[in-house]
Amino acid sequence: MRGVRKSFDGNEVLKGVDFDLRPGEVHALVGENGAGKSTLMNVLAGVHQPNAGTIEFDGRTGIVIPDEKSAQQLGISIVFQERSLFGHLSVAENIFAARQPNVLGHILRKELQTDARRSLERIKLDVDPGTPVEDLSPAQQQMVEVAKALSLEAKVIIFDEPTSSLTGKETQALFGVIRQLRSQGVGVIYISHRLEEIFQIADRVTVLKDGKWQGTTSVAETDTGDLVRRMVGRDLELRHNDAVAAHNPILLEVRGLSDLPSHSKALLKDVSFNARAGEIVGFAGLAGAGRTELALSIFGIRPRGGGEIYVSGRRVTVRSPAEAIAAGIGYAYEDRKEGGLFLDMSVAHNIAAAKLKRFGTWWLSEGRQSAVAAELQESLRIACRNTSQSVQSLSGGNQQKVVLAKWLLANPKVLIVDEPTRGVDVGAKAEVHNLLYRLSRGGAAVIVISSDLPEILAVSDRIYIMREGRITGELNRTEATEENVMRLASLTLPTPV
């Protein structure tokens, strides 16, 4: 791809980008949200038509890719960030969606199964092709997408943020598949916000910033600091370096919290922990360890079978989010679009959502809502034209800031943030961390749940590690290393008597 340009409504998103991919190579594409990575890939996949520039493919120049179908026929497939599978249908039917082997429209079940099995073998995915996709883990679903791409005889496979919902182990399995694809001569384009992954998997890396090409280098010739500089044009300091007084008052204490034994997915067992004023407490663990379930339980959504919750030393009854908020607990859900934002509503109305009473018991004051929202917009540096803009037009990082602004306004004593920087670019990520830091130093207890281990290590004063619904360890800042956390997170527990 040479000099690719693309504008939307007069807004130039790609300003002459060059990109090339060799067979049997993993080429990483990095950049902040809005840098133009997805647009570039959508041009390649036929979703968008470039305004200028040329595409050369397999020795043929001046290629036009009018739509997704022609991209597939050329051998270009995308594995999307948001998986595009049919949950109720079987693995086999997903792999061969709309092109099942058939005779005059009658689907040949047996051929479908064998073909599917062959594709699954190619990536060493051990699942029955008849399983409904919704019963698979996120990682397995991702693999089904890969199998689908391969079954299309793809020569180029684009991975767009494939690991954002995968655990460390699953990520490694995915990398195994990518390496295998590479050895089979497939060209892989790999987009990720997690820079450490680039160094594990990629051969070359291209940086985009504001739609402009910022250089392509071999991975061996660069490092994280260099990439970040090229992406954001400045250096970022992640780790805060001051110790919190360990004798601050305990704001949240949880004792012996368990799920209802009758719960269909009972997981939490006898969880006890605390969080002090002015500290950031991290919760690490593999996916399925029960961290989000714990948060949902404390926040009154998941029914509890036992256990007590104390806020500022006083025992509280929490049976619903409303009661949790009244008790001084806030919870920013792990998926901001699903459970955090009112997408078609304005920034101001989103920010006011958890604290409407502040703007009037009976009559709401729009003026005060706008004024308060504008203050938060400024102090959190939320990039929007004004606070009456709808949040769906904001970038992921700014949307996350809106969610945090909502909770800042509710002013809880304890704020639980679940995956606060998922799908957020490097610059906004540092701002979110900074915000959590300021919030904790202002006297709140902040609990961070994240599957991004470097993030947990960077922001936490203290870390609890969970596995299979229990807390398996507690580490302070000096003890917390990636190895220690991983050891506790994957520790095998003695069978309970």
Next chain:
Amino acid sequence: MNELPATTVPTSAGIGRHNRLRFPAFPRELALAVVTLGTVIGCSVLYPASFANFSNFAAIVRNLAFEGILAIGMMLMLIGGSFDLSVGAMASMIGVITGALMKDLNWPVPLAVLAGLLTAISGGLLNGFIVAKVRVNALITTLGTMGIFQGLALLIGGPGITYLPESFSRFGQSQFLGLQAPVWVLVALAIIAHYAMAHTRFFRQFYYIGSNPKAAHLSGVNVERLQIVSFMVMGFLAGLAGILYASRIATATSTVGVGAELQAITAVILGGASLSGGRGTIWGAMIGVFFMGLMKNVLIIARFSSEWQGIVLGAVLVAAVALDSLMNRKRIG
């Protein structure tokens, strides 16, 4: 494009000023208002004698009162991301129950009306309970209760209860400034509902629920309770509409509400509501209802047979929503 530099200072344009909910750049209710105005002007020119006079206007709005009151409730339902198909049957049933209480059991009129309204609220509570607590889909629940209410109306009232007491029909037939009482009730309810939806904390919560029920729940909004309340308000309004209609014609007809639920949904969607919730205003609902009444009137004046009503309104509904969808897609793409 997304990450503006930090130097971008927030504009203070909206601050301190009256800054109401802003939905799409050109909201559908405004578009409809323009079309409605255009239709009125056009018809005044085409049919100066039969259209452009006060008695024709009075006839249009008189027929609106019933559907208008239902549309207020339906707008509340759709803003909250739900809807109620049982409203027409509810209106019929409550009219008949109220009529039977005062005529067959000789209850005093105010007591019969009160009992009718309480029954309506209970019917709404039943709908709300099944939808919010038992979690049966609103379409299925209200489709079922629609059948139940309609059946009860026919059981109790047969084809209808005629010659209701004069003390009951006096109100519905009284006039003020040339318009009948039910029209003024509609105006009063619309003003109250508009202020409630636009400015009260309680009712503003419905926009949050309709926009994203899960996020609303996680923000501390009591989604289940509010859903039940919305069905109760809807039930009350449907019952009131049925009673007022019976009062106006001194007869409780068992089938007065047949098809009214779809008319009300059509009106509020024309007026800017969305089936996916979170959108819409009361004045939009009122314009939607007025536009539908206007179209019916115009078709009669232009001597189209009554079959054309459904065809024209159906076409207008699909065209309006399709246009909206096309414009939205252009904005996002």
